[in-house]
Amino acid sequence: MRFDMWKSKAQKGAFLVFTALMIPIIFLCAGFAVDLGNAWAYKSKLQNAADAAVLAGAYQYQADSNDKKKIEDRIDKYMNANNGGIPFSRDKKDDSKNGIFYRFPKDGDTQKGLLLTLHVSEEAPTAFSKMFGFGSLHVAVVSTARILTSSGGTSSDVFSYAMIGAAKSNSDIMKKLNRWNPYSIDIEGQDTYIDGKIYAGDTVRVNGKDNTNVIESTNFSTSSTDDESLWPFGNQEWDEKTQKTYTLKWRLHTPDGKDIKADGHYVDPIDISYSSSNPNTENIYNFVEEQKSKYHAVGNTLVDKGNDIYMDFRKPTGHTWEIAGFDSSAHPDAYPIIITNGDIRIEDSFYYKNPSLMKEHNIIVISLNGNIVIEGGASQNSSDPFRGLIYAPNGYISYHYSRNDFEGSMVAQQIQLYSNGRKIKWNRFDFPGGSSGSGHGSGSGTTGGSGEISLYADIDDSYEPAS
Numbered sequence: 001m002r003f004d005m006w007k008s009k010a011q012k013g014a015f016l017v018f019t020a021l022m023i024p025i026i027f028l029c030a031g032f033a034v035d036l037g038n039a040w041a042y043k044s045k046l047q048n049a050a051d052a053a054v055l056a057g058a059y060q061y062q063a064d065s066n067d068k069k070k071i072e073d074r075i076d077k078y079m080n081a082n083n084g085g086i087p088f089s090r091d092k093k094d095d096s097k098n099g100i101f102y103r104f105p106k107d108g109d110t111q112k113g114l115l116l117t118l119h120v121s122e123e124a125p126t127a128f129s130k131m132f133g134f135g136s137l138h139v140a141v142v143s144t145a146r147i148l149t150s151s152g153g154t155s156s157d158v159f160s161y162a163m164i165g166a167a168k169s170n171s172d173i174m175k176k177l178n179r180w181n182p183y184s185i186d187i188e189g190q191d192t193y194i195d196g197k198i199y200a201g202d203t204v205r206v207n208g209k210d211n212t213n214v215i216e217s218t219n220f221s222t223s224s225t226d227d228e229s230l231w232p233f234g235n236q237e238w239d240e241k242t243q244k245t246y247t248l249k250w251r252l253h254t255p256d257g258k259d260i261k262a263d264g265h266y267v268d269p270i271d272i273s274y275s276s277s278n279p280n281t282e283n284i285y286n287f288v289e290e291q292k293s294k295y296h297a298v299g300n301t302l303v304d305k306g307n308d309i310y311m312d313f314r315k316p317t318g319h320t321w322e323i324a325g326f327d328s329s330a331h332p333d334a335y336p337i338i339i340t341n342g343d344i345r346i347e348d349s350f351y352y353k354n355p356s357l358m359k360e361h362n363i364i365v366i367s368l369n370g371n372i373v374i375e376g377g378a379s380q381n382s383s384d385p386f387r388g389l390i391y392a393p394n395g396y397i398s399y400h401y402s403r404n405d406f407e408g409s410m411v412a413q414q415i416q417l418y419s420n421g422r423k424i425k426w427n428r429f430d431f432p433g434g435s436s437g438s439g440h441g442s443g444s445g446t447t448g449g450s451g452e453i454s455l456y457a458d459i460d461d462s463y464e465p466a467s
Contacts, residue, residue: 036137042086042124043139049082050143051455054118057100058145058453061116072100075118081256083122091119091140103463113148115456115463146456158272158280158411159389162196162426166272167413168223169203177371177396177414181205183232184222189420196409196426197221198252199270203232206250214252220260223269227262272411274368274393283431284391288339288366310335312342325370339366343395348376362387362408362429367395372412375400385423389431427452 057075079088090099103115121140158164165184167174174182184201194214202224214220224230231251252260271278276285291311295302302311310331314324325342328334328350334357338344344367357363365372365388372392385405390397396414399406405423417424 038126039124039137039139042122043141045086046083046088046120046122046139047141047143049079049088050118050120050141052082053078053120054116054143054145055453055455057118058116058147062147062453068100071116072098075100077256079120086122088120088122091121101465103460103465106462106464112462113146115144115146115460117142117144117458142458144456144458146454148452148454157283158270158391159284159409159428159431160197161199161409161411162194162219162424163409163415164199164270164272164411165204165413165415166199166201166270166411168201168269169229171201173394173413178416183414185415185417187417189418189422191421192417192419192424193255193422194219194252194424196424199267200224200230201269202226203229204252205233206231206252207233214254214260220252221265221267222262223267224262225266230262272391272393272413281391281393284366287364287431288368291337291339308333308335309337310339311337312340314341325367336361336363338363339368341367341369343367343370344372346372346374346376351376358384358387362389362427364388364431365390367392369394371395371398373398373400385425387427387429389429 053075056078057071060071060074076090099119101115101117101119103117105112105114119140119142121138123136124139125136163185165186167177167184169182169184183203183205185198186205188205188207190207197219198214198221200220200222202222204222222230233250254260271280274281274285274288276282278285291309292313295309295311302309310326312324312326325340326338326344328346332353334350334354336357344365346365351357365374370392372390372395374386374390374397385407386401388406388408390408390410390412392412395412396416397410397412398416398418399410400418401422405425406419407425407427409426409428410424
């Protein structure tokens with residue numbers, strides 16, 4: 001009995017010794033875990049900043065590939081803007097590269113594009129490890145962007161733009177379309193972000209001082225030379241220095257807060273008319289004619305469920321919603337290709353009928369003589385963007401897609417944008433038409449314009465550093 005009592009006390013004593021030994025180990029592990037978690041948060045923020053910076057550098061390369069200093073400055077500017085003021089350094093693996101590397105395809109195939117890679121690092125401060133002489137933890141990230149050049153087609157066609165509102169405010173067609181709100185582009189929504197080229201015939205209405213961003217100021221163009229008429233709205237602000245009231249114009253601006261003014265952005269008017277002789281729309285004309293020929297839909301309505309095409313080429317009657325057109329609430333299916341002479345309306349039900357449509361394809365919506373209205377949105381649980389090429393050469397596009405982003409191109413005499421907190425991202429998919437067989441736009445968006453820019457895996461043995 002005494003032996004059993006002695007044995008129990010011995011076990012208790014050993015456990016106390018074990019506990020005493022483990023407490024500092026647990027404390028050390030917890031402290032290191034806190035510091036590692038903080039370093040992970042720093043690295044995550046650094047990665048996001050590097051991704052934004054390398055994309056900005058890629059756009060700068062696209063604009064001027066010969067000026068590497070501008071590319072470096074653009075990358076540093078976006079790093080500072082997105083890294084929350086935390087000091088960083090470009091990792092100079094090679095003094096001549098300065099943390100920025102260019103790689104080209106080994107086989108010389110320029111259609112594969114080139115890779116722009118950024119190496120950056122920073123020091124994440126520690127709270128616990130500094131007691132052991134580690135005042136910070138080194139974190140480093142790599143981000144790569146691929147710059148794809150055009151693979152042919154018309155590089156200056158209308159679908160090279162994320163958004164075109166071609167009509168001027170005092171033109172006859174604008175008086176017919178929207179006499180009381182005669183704006184080439186009317187952005188009523190809040191917190192809109194536009195990634196792609198934009199053209200406005202003249203007047204742009206922006207609803208608020210800080211509500212609309214474009215990724216680069218060089219992406220904006222207009223045929224207006226008058227800054228006052230280009231931006232017709234603004235707030236009355238008080239200037240403490242001059243002790244005077246002035247008008248603060250509501251403009252498009254870049255994410256770093258730079259206002260876009262008319263000066264330096266003038267281009268000749270862009271012709272969006274539907275014609276075989278118009279180089280801006282010749283590919284669209286050929287696409288429509290191909291569909292007419294393929295499905296024999298000249299002069300009548302065609303609904304081809306086997307190929308998911310709706311076409312209606314009856315002559316317009318002249319009455320807005322009596323024009324031969326398309327209304328998704330009246331049709332039992334969702335069509336990847338819709339071509340009509342008249343108005344087109346796409347509502348919520350359009351997406352519910354075919355929830356995989358936007359995930360698998362982009363749609364092509366063309367109204368030759370009417371307007372296009374898109375309203376509602378995909379399922380509340382869907383994060384897929386509305387993916388489409390939308391063209392109304394004699395009408396307006398009214399976009400009320402409230403829950404998801406837009407990817408593609410919108411081209412009309414007037415653009416009305418009512419979505420809040422949405423991103424408009426340019427993509428022309430596999431247009432010009434007919435090249436994909438079905439014409440459903442199932443390509444990856446690598447053609448047209450000056451090419452596509454996207455984040456890319458850093459490891460690709462088919463590329464080699466520039467000499």
